[in-house]
Amino acid sequence: MMTYAVECKNISKHFGKTTALSHINLNMEKDKIYGLLGRNGAGKSTLLNIVTAQTFPDDGEVKIFGESPYENGRALRNICIVKENGMFLKDVSVTGALDIASSFYNNWDKKLAERLLIEFQLDKRKTYRNLSLGMKSQLGIIVGLASRAPITIFDEPYIGLDAAGRQLFYDVLIEDYMENPRTIILSTHLIDEVSNLLEDVIILNKGEVMLEGNSEDIKNKAFYIRGTKDRVEKHISGKKVLSKEEFGNTMAVAIFDSISDNEIRAMELDDLAISSIPLQQLFIFLTGGKMIKRGDINE
Amino acid sequence: MNRIKSHLKMHYLNSKKSFVIFWSIMFAISALGILISIYFKSRGYESVIITNSIVAVVIFGAVSGMVCYNETLPYMLNMGITRKDFIFGFAIYNILLSLIMSVIYTLLSIWEWLMYKLLGFNYEHFGQFFSGVKGIFEMTWICFLVTLCATVLFTLIASIYYKKGMMFLFGIGALIMLLMFIPGVTQAVFGFLESLVLSCAGGKGYIMMTLYSLAFFLLCYLIIYPLARTSQIKR
Numbered sequence: 001m002m003t004y005a006v007e008c009k010n011i012s013k014h015f016g017k018t019t020a021l022s023h024i025n026l027n028m029e030k031d032k033i034y035g036l037l038g039r040n041g042a043g044k045s046t047l048l049n050i051v052t053a054q055t056f057p058d059d060g061e062v063k064i065f066g067e068s069p070y071e072n073g074r075a076l077r078n079i080c081i082v083k084e085n086g087m088f089l090k091d092v093s094v095t096g097a098l099d100i101a102s103s104f105y106n107n108w109d110k111k112l113a114e115r116l117l118i119e120f121q122l123d124k125r126k127t128y129r130n131l132s133l134g135m136k137s138q139l140g141i142i143v144g145l146a147s148r149a150p151i152t153i154f155d156e157p158y159i160g161l162d163a164a165g166r167q168l169f170y171d172v173l174i175e176d177y178m179e180n181p182r183t184i185i186l187s188t189h190l191i192d193e194v195s196n197l198l199e200d201v202i203i204l205n206k207g208e209v210m211l212e213g214n215s216e217d218i219k220n221k222a223f224y225i226r227g228t229k230d231r232v233e234k235h236i237s238g239k240k241v242l243s244k245e246e247f248g249n250t251m252a253v254a255i256f257d258s259i260s261d262n263e264i265r266a267m268e269l270d271d272l273a274i275s276s277i278p279l280q281q282l283f284i285f286l287t288g289g290k291m292i293k294r295g296d297i298n299e
Numbered sequence: 300m301n302r303i304k305s306h307l308k309m310h311y312l313n314s315k316k317s318f319v320i321f322w323s324i325m326f327a328i329s330a331l332g333i334l335i336s337i338y339f340k341s342r343g344y345e346s347v348i349i350t351n352s353i354v355a356v357v358i359f360g361a362v363s364g365m366v367c368y369n370e371t372l373p374y375m376l377n378m379g380i381t382r383k384d385f386i387f388g389f390a391i392y393n394i395l396l397s398l399i400m401s402v403i404y405t406l407l408s409i410w411e412w413l414m415y416k417l418l419g420f421n422y423e424h425f426g427q428f429f430s431g432v433k434g435i436f437e438m439t440w441i442c443f444l445v446t447l448c449a450t451v452l453f454t455l456i457a458s459i460y461y462k463k464g465m466m467f468l469f470g471i472g473a474l475i476m477l478l479m480f481i482p483g484v485t486q487a488v489f490g491f492l493e494s495l496v497l498s499c500a501g502g503k504g505y506i507m508m509t510l511y512s513l514a515f516f517l518l519c520y521l522i523i524y525p526l527a528r529t530s531q532i533k534r
Binding site: 053056079087088090 | 301302304305308309312313316317370371373374376377378379380381382383384528529531532
């Protein structure tokens, strides 16, 4: 039987009358990069807090490499989580924060941490309190990457970080991942920027898994089709339509469904324009208001 | 064991700044006090010199216990430490902090005593709980016990605050105040405290004090343990 890096079985969590997570079932494999996507309040951070045993689920169970992480040092040692709000001690310097982190993570790569300090041009002597928002994110990213933890989680890690800083993060992440494969979970809003990094995607919406699967497979099922109204309608019959817009006799639809090569050829013969939907746009379609149940999509 | 070492290292780095600031102020006050005493003596004032207070050390320990718990529990959970290891590490931190504080306090007291003796002043300690204590070891030990009790009490308060919130803490405070209205309760509480203090008097009083402090420490941690074990990171 396959041992997953992260296994969530029927996880539910409520905060008062609010349902943060509802019956979440997920399996994350070893040495893969996952994108955990969802709108604000979708339950991403709650899920990650439960996975790292920082919060208890009301129902269900989590396993890390086959073991429950609750009060299990051996399981927890496999995880490094970097959060958007930092979670560093305010009066500790950058050097101190890295020093503490190095003593907690068994695979800590000191050279990588030093290299990233130079690349991010982060002042080692500054205390966390005195760092700008972007610098705080840089520190989190350095800890996450240098931890080399078998499960490394980045929960919105780059608040306040400029485009160059984010690009550096992506470059180092992929470079380090190629040399030292591990399970990376990237929870983010900046979907377009990371879409090429992600091997698997999980979309949470209102505390439920709306969509999960291989990133390429998902992208290969999401299309825009444009053309004259009657021809478009002929070809999308029976397909799952995410959005439909009409401009006079012209129609543009976004569909999320498998399309065979024959169907594509037939559409081209009918002068229909077919293009892929970027992951971010697909995410907006899926989470942008109209509730689409998981069963509607994941078939 | 390595996790506990890492835990203590974190406390060291986290508390270093406030610790240095606190003792810098204490030593500065002491030095200023000596200068002021010299000035007034040169003006002909002759009186008993009253100097630094153990109360400041106890307050530092208490505040440190409270602030550190609330700051470091979520941090340590984020670093992947178990709650059990956190409690164990925090208890060691309470003990080490109290011990180091009391040793430095004793050194400060010895320094003051030497200075005032050399300058020919009548010297007394202000706020020394047990004026009968003469030996350096006893003085350090009693300071340690008092600081430890304050630290662990405020760690307990912090653990209730973290787990249950401010309103619950206020509720406990209000309940205690209400209980005091019941005839005989106040007298019983003060009578109990008085008997504790009296049993600590005398030459070997510090042995009783040690036992009481140890019992208090364990009692507090018996309450802290289940609270911390079920604490979650705040949203």
